[in-house]
Amino acid sequence: MSQSNTTMNLTMYRISSWLKSPKPYLMFIGFGFVLSFWYFSVEVWKLPRFQDMPALTEVIEEWFSKDPYYGLSVYTPEYYKHIGISLRRIAYAFCLATALGVPLGLFLGWSQKLREFIFPLFELLRPIPVLAWVPLAIIMFSGSETPVIFLTFLASFFATTLNTMLGVESIDEEYSRAAYCLGASRWQTFVHVVVPGAMPYIFTGLQISIGVAWFSLVAGEMVSGQYGLGYIINTAYIMVQYSQIIIGMITLGLFGYITSALVRVAGDYMMQWRVRELALGGD
Amino acid sequence: MSTLEKDDSMPTTGAIRIEDVVKVYDPDGAAVMAVDHCSIDIPAGEICMIVGPSGCGKTTLLNTIAGFHGLTSGHIYLDDEILCGPGKEKAEPGSDRIVVFQNGALFPWKTNLENIAFGPMMEGKLSKAEIYDKARKMMADAGLEGTEDSFPGEVSSGLRRRVEIVRALMNEPKVLLFDEPYRALDSLTKSVMHEALLDIYYKNKVTIFFITHDLEEAIFLGHRLIIMSSRPCKPKKIVEVDIPHPRDYSVLTSPRFREIMNEAKGVVNEEARKAFEAGEKEG
Structure with a gap:
């Protein structure tokens, strides 16, 4: 039986048991509750302070209109250009943060010396919020694209590095000892024990990383750049095109969810042992 | 050593000689003696059971043979070659001495x-x-x-x-080092594991250094029991198990097994009580 076959069966099994459980129906009730509150508070009860809010029907009409009033709907190429540009920034920043953060975290966890050398500096920079980096990012990088990518990268990088480092520290010492006993060198132990052993934490880090990447992206796009979902939200606010704010927000939520699910799928694919262990309830 | 079969099936290498070994831990400046002038001679191919109360320092001894810890003083030899001693503070972990860990360390x-x-x-x-x-x-x-x-x-x-x-x-390997590997197993699984281990041993004779605090396990498997004193750890009594190998579970009910059990039990209980009382005082 091939591994992909097992994964496939497992996925099918999970989906069918999910459908049989009350979970999907509870989920719809949850959505329904929030959407109907929005509808009633704005359009029916007209609660104070809600009168300027874009109405549910208005947003849906605009979003799916062939001829949108403010020029942005699922039928306009412009909409996809904004999404595409935001996704591209996320991809660059996330890949860069992963490519730099994972190795750095692995070495920080593995080498005491390196940790003493780098970690204090790292811990000093890490709590600085992304917004505080905005002016420096604009001074440091030319154009409007690189500052946004830099800001997006920054928070992701810290999350990935820190979690990877914790992952290395979480590995039971007996695994390294067993590897040494079996004749592995220090480097072989790093490759065969430290890297796979830290993998669960690395993927937790990547989940956080993709989340904070979207967060910082929007912050970056609000202050710099001419395209992107953050830019839509900010411009719509300035131009008093309120339904577009909501379209931008929902689109962000949707793509944030999709990218984070992709990271999870990649993690499951790379950690077959863990998926199968958890599926069988471990011991 | 009288009980060890002197036939051709016995390996010629894998003898361990522990000579006057002392190990003092020094956490927070408070010296704790874990192993106190301990000398044990294990001929090649013997199953040597190290029996003692929990926390007496048996594992420390095993770790120095495996090369995870250094010694304070004394020597350990493998086939007349020095593993560690003065001038060679710590043995190199290597595939001639492989540890089977207490909690299992399969990757x-x-x-x-x-x-x-x-x-x-x-x-x-x-x-x-x-x-x-x-x-x-x-x-x-x-x-x-x-x-x-x-x-x-x-x-x-x-x-x-x-x-x-x-x-x-x-x-x-020349030597297998077992660190209470069956501690967490239920007694039925344990008895199956004991026969499986003997079966493997009869096919691949190696020296076995086996730590346990289960007397029945010790007598069933071992050629010899070395009963250790409570912390600091040193041999208190040596019990020869003159029940011929190959053994199976019927020996458990033999009168000779009971005799050896009674002989060992008195010493073990006394040490366990000492360890318990020392623990009470520390606590």
């Missing part, structure tokens, strides 16, 4: 077959195909066929222990 991210092939793969002397052929054959000999492509997390804990022993034997 959960490798399949059982990959785990078993790990040692020779790291050594890199044989081709991958040769190693995997040998690994499959050894698994079949130990009754592990059908579990090659499962991950350790997918099989029972008893099976995992067997995989771990086979993984150690793949490297053709």
Whole structure:
């Protein structure tokens, strides 16, 4: 039986048991509750302070209109250009943060010396919020694209590095000892024990990383750049095109969810042992 | 040593000589003596059971042989070659002495077959195909066929222990060091594991240094019991088990087994009580 076959069966099994459980129906009730509150508070009860809010029907009409009033709907190429540009920034920043953060975290966890050398500096920079980096990012990088990518990268990088480092520290010492006993060198132990052993934490880090990447992206796009979902939200606010704010927000939520699910799928694919262990309830 | 069969099946290498070993831990400046002038001579091919109360320092002794810790003073030899002693503070961990850990240290991210092939793969002397052929054959000999492509997390804990022993034997070690490997198993699984271990031992005779606090296990498996005093650890009494090998579970009910049990029990209980009272005082 091939591994992909097992994964496939497992996925099918999970989906069918999910459908049989009350979970999907509870989920719809949850959505329904929030959407109907929005509808009633704005359009029916007209609660104070809600009168300027874009109405549910208005947003849906605009979003799916062939001829949108403010020029942005699922039928306009412009909409996809904004999404595409935001996704591209996320991809660059996330890949860069992963490519730099994972190795750095692995070495920080593995080498005491390196940790003493780098970690204090790292811990000093890490709590600085992304917004505080905005002016420096604009001074440091030319154009409007690189500052946004830099800001997006920054928070992701810290999350990935820190979690990877914790992952290395979480590995039971007996695994390294067993590897040494079996004749592995220090480097072989790093490759065969430290890297796979830290993998669960690395993927937790990547989940956080993709989340904070979207967060910082929007912050970056609000202050710099001419395209992107953050830019839509900010411009719509300035131009008093309120339904577009909501379209931008929902689109962000949707793509944030999709990218984070992709990271999870990649993690499951790379950690077959863990998926199968958890599926069988471990011991 | 009188009970050790002097026939051709006994290995010529793998004798361990522990000579006047002292190990003092120095955490926070408060010196704690874990091993106190301990001398043990283990001939090649013997199953030597180290029996003592929990926390007496048995594992410290095992760790110095394996090369995880250094010594404070004394010498440890393997076949007249010095493993550690003055001038060589810590033994190099190596595939001639392999530890089977208390909690099991199979790599959960490798399949059982990959785990078993790990040692020779790291050594890199044989081709991958040769190693995997040998690994499959050894698994079949130990009754592990059908579990090659499962991950350790997918099989029972008893099976995992067997995989771990086979993984150690793949490297053709001179000595196997067992650190209470069956502690967490239920008594039924334990008795199956004991017979399986003896079965493996009769096929691949190596020196076995086996730590336990289960007297029945010790007498059933061992050629000799070395009963240790409570902390600091040093041999208190040596009990020869003159029940001939190969053994099976019928020896448990033999009168000789009971006699040896009674002889050992008095000493063990006395040490356990001392350890308990010392623990009470510290607590």
